[in-house]
Amino acid sequence: MSDRASITEGHQLVLVTGPSGAGRSTAINALEDLGYEVIDNLPLSLVPRLVDGAPVGPIALGLDVRNRxxxxxxxxxxxxxxxxxxxxxxxxxxxxCSADELIRRYNQTRRRHPLGLEPAEAIAREVDLLAPVRVRADNLIDTTDMSPHDLKAEIARWYDRDDASRMSVAVQSFSYKRGVPRGVDMIFDCRFLSNPHWVPALRELDGRDAAVVEHIRQDPNFEEFFTRVRDLVLFLMPAQQKEGKAHLTIGFGCTGGQHRSVALVEMLAYVLAQQGWPVSKRHRELERRVAVTLPTQAG
Structure with missing residues (x-):
């Protein structure tokens, strides 16, 4: 999201999407409570018209497969x-939301899925349809284990424009082969670190695995690199907040987005959380792998 200081200088627009049953309506209602003008299921072709005129305040749009x-x-x-x-x-x-939980929610409410199929098949198809959009998201909230109250609190944590006392931070990993993520404020390249991909026993693991982390830590450049990055980020955080930032995104990139960048994201996110900053973490390439396998598992 953009700086709080610039909210009145342009259009602030939040697009809310995700599989049916994941909590989009709850999120839209929560944003309305936070002062957003909300519009649900506006045809995509009409969205640009909302930003053709003068800014009228923050707008949240609910978009899903029901859109015309x-x-x-x-x-x-x-x-x-x-x-x-x-x-x-x-x-x-x-x-x-996990496929199993989505199926449970549909069975519990006895609602018909918008795609008009049995829940398991419809969910699998919808997840497959939305996979490219999921990868492009700025913020991803997994509602699998959340109650509606939990989700409303999470929405407020990220989008409450009146809470100027806290700045939210997102830390994400990515592969340079697939390009730099959109909207990242700071990027650190960790391709110079020893690559676990070339160790057969580590190749199929990722940077959340202790063995992979230990391999990366053994690189003679790791300790100084991480220390300098950590200290720089911790130094900049208060200054960015003072400047009016509502949200800061930090990226770590490596060759495949599976080992080194993932490990660095996990480490920095832990440090930021320990310092009391609201922090979320994302692993873009790992999410791509999940998106590919989810439809098969759900079906």
């Missing part, structure tokens, strides 16, 4: 189009 002209490619094109407009501060919020 919804398509993942169309939504991605819309995101790209809005991102190129300097007067628009765009934030894409993706509400995620």
């Amino acid at each position: 002209d919804f398509a993942a490619t169309a939504l991605i094109e819309l995101i790209d189009r809005l991102t190129r407009r300097p007067e628009v501060s765009l934030d894409v919020l993706y509400l995620d």
Whole structure:
């Protein structure tokens, strides 16, 4: 999200999406309580018109497969189009949930899935459809173990414009082969560190595994690199908050986005949490792998 200081200088727009049943309606209602003007299921073709005139305040749009002209490619094109407009501060919020939990929620409420199929098949198809959008999200909230109250509290933590006392931080890993993520404020390249990919026993693991972390820590450059990054980030955080930042995104990139960048994200997120900063972490390439396997598992 953009600086609090710039909220009145342009359009602030939050796009809320995710699989049906993951909590989009709850999130939209929570944003309305926080002072956002909310519009649910506005056709994608009409969204650009909202930012053609003068800013009228923050807007939250609920977008899912029920939209009349919804398509993942169309939504991605819309995101790209809005991102190129300097007067628009765009934030894409993706509400995620495990397939098993989505099935349980549909069975419990006896609601019909918007795709008109049996819940398991419909959920698998919808997750597959939304996979490219999930990867493009700025914020991802997994609601699997959340109650509606928990989700409302999480939405407030990220989007309460009146809470100027805290700045939220997102730390994410990525692969340079797939390009730099959109909207990252600071990026650290860790491709110079020893690559666990070349160790057969570590190749299929990722940077959350203790053996992978230990391998990276053995690199003679690791300790000084992480110490300098940690100290720089901790030094900059209060200054960024004082400047009016509501949200800061920090990225770590490596070759495949599986080992080194993932490990560094986990380490820095832990440090920030210990210092009391509201922090979330994302691993873009690991999410891509999950997105590929989820439809098969759900079906």
